[in-house]
Amino acid sequence: MGSTMHDVARLAGVSIKTVSNVINDYPHVRDVTRNRVLDAIGKLDYRPNLSARGLRSGRTGFISLVIPAVRENYFAELAHAVIGQAERHGLWVMIEQTGGDRKAELQAVSGTGRPHFVDGILFNPVGLHPSDVSSFDRTVPMVLLGERIFGGPTDHVAIENISAARAAVQHLVQRGRRRIAVVGASLDGMEEVGSAGLRLQGYCQALEEAGIPLDPDLVRPSGAWNREAGALAVTGMVEEGVDFDAVFTLNDTLGLGALRGLASAGISVPEDVALIGFDNIDETLYSVPSMTTVDPGRSSIAVTAVDLLVERISGKGADTPPRTIRSSFEIIERESTGSAAPGIGTAAAH
């Protein structure tokens, strides 16, 4: 083990309290004393023991970020933003992965079985039912990200899934597309309040507004939201001879896979088929063709969420009722919906 406060105090010829004062930036310490202490700290290579501090103060300086998987780009970028903002508040972030599984999410967030450790939780649910809010851990502050789970006991930074998805489809409609496929959800799941259900609702609303009838053949479920599923969804449509001139993938990763699938099928984007994604992950800028997508305001989500959490942790506004902040989205137009005449290729073959 390393040296302790006592060692530092002894070497500096002061009491342990003074050492503590210096470390915690307590203002009323004379410069001479402070320097003596800092000297001793340097000499001994002293580092505070976080366990002891946590035990005593009830604060550990850690928050946890509960997400499906860092490996998914959207969450990697979210984590990046969260870590950065947390650092500004002097907080460390530990990442807890759930795999998007409802049970694992409940486990992570109900606190059951989880040792008591973090000062707060940032939670991006994916598989949860709205009724699950009742089993949230109430003993530690929590902020919800992403989904809109209304009436929960916690603060919530919500993505405007429905209106953002509607805007995405409107973007395609405005470019003359009529046979717009959606990848990543099934009509059965539309009642659900996860991203899938909500974004699908937005899709339906946009079609209705444009007077385009809903064609079930164009609604393509996909198990996971990964590249493989995206590729399979579009090649599936091609094999089945489904006629389509545009694709709205419910996230960018599906979109990147779809782009890949379309290329394999010899379908050119955006000439034959236009494509729009959702998330604005880094890669969409560098795909071939670059991908039009919906930016859900990820970095502002991270900043807002961390700030809300810090406020709750600090106890300020303990009596403030749960707040819901809606993040603002934006369509980022790139090549995959750019220019060119719509509806040739597979669509023309119809």
Next chain:
Amino acid sequence: MGSTMHDVARLAGVSIKTVSNVINDYPHVRDVTRNRVLDAIGKLDYRPNLSARGLRSGRTGFISLVIPAVRENYFAELAHAVIGQAERHGLWVMIEQTGGDRKAELQAVSGTGRPHFVDGILFNPVGLHPSDVSSFDRTVPMVLLGERIFGGPTDHVAIENISAARAAVQHLVQRGRRRIAVVGASLDGMEEVGSAGLRLQGYCQALEEAGIPLDPDLVRPSGAWNREAGALAVTGMVEEGVDFDAVFTLNDTLGLGALRGLASAGISVPEDVALIGFDNIDETLYSVPSMTTVDPGRSSIAVTAVDLLVERISGKGADTPPRTIRSSFEIIERESTGSAAPGIGTAAAH
């Protein structure tokens, strides 16, 4: 605060020691007693306080993974693998980002100023000099990942940068390419032992073996190893009228950017220019065209590294000298170097 061991002990009608025994799976506890304790734990929703446990036992159950940025796909995938393997040993992982900056890396890993907390450190250096090993924190077990920094005081899971890079270039040579550009390093930095320098050495060796003279115009430095830099590097060559029929990007992200840049320039891959990357990140499978790359054996690196670290933490083999494990690499051939006649396009214009 939640309930403590005392509460559980009182409710179960046993002593605090017995509760501790149950929690820590101490074998000699009667089933009746154990069940009574477990009941009480359930009723009180008791969760052990990790700070207290850490303070008392000297173990926190956390290891830290020090990487440039989760946001970079390679590291996101590495983190994923590490978290999974750590879980198997009952360890949590906290991610520390350095931005690839030498100072930040030293800071993260020298321990100076960092509170004493984790049981072990997994460190993937990127900007470090070999001499920096002297300032490593020796008070906590550490395993180095990736670079080959010889003679350090720690275990080390090394990527075979030189031979893997040589194999990548050989792969291009075998497909008839002669004007092979390399993106991501400069000849000035070849003496350095970072990934860039080592991989560049492999490039040079392969050329020499193939009897291809080194053309400085084909060695393209790039500040960062991101998509943008990859795109700029290839468009830069096109604008300068440099003749090339293949590109070796020192990582996949550069490669994805290069693919994008080549597409923008109207150069087709692999017909005009073949491309090979390094890392085998998920996306290379779904890029258009799919990307040939070097798989450095990431998941086995993660498993090996965590296992080595756990061994050091547990104190087993405390007298074992530092070990270096070399991970085995593999060329994953995909479309970007597949088929087709080499050296047309820009190369033919030469």
Next chain:
DNA sequence: GTGAAAGCGCTAACAC
């Protein structure tokens, strides 16, 4: 097989 008690390193009253 279970209990009593010491103490890990720190923070925060409270004295002075």
Next chain:
DNA sequence: GTGTTAGCGCTTTCAC
């Protein structure tokens, strides 16, 4: 402005 001291919740040695 600095020192004394109690105790956070747990593990662990040692009795019994």
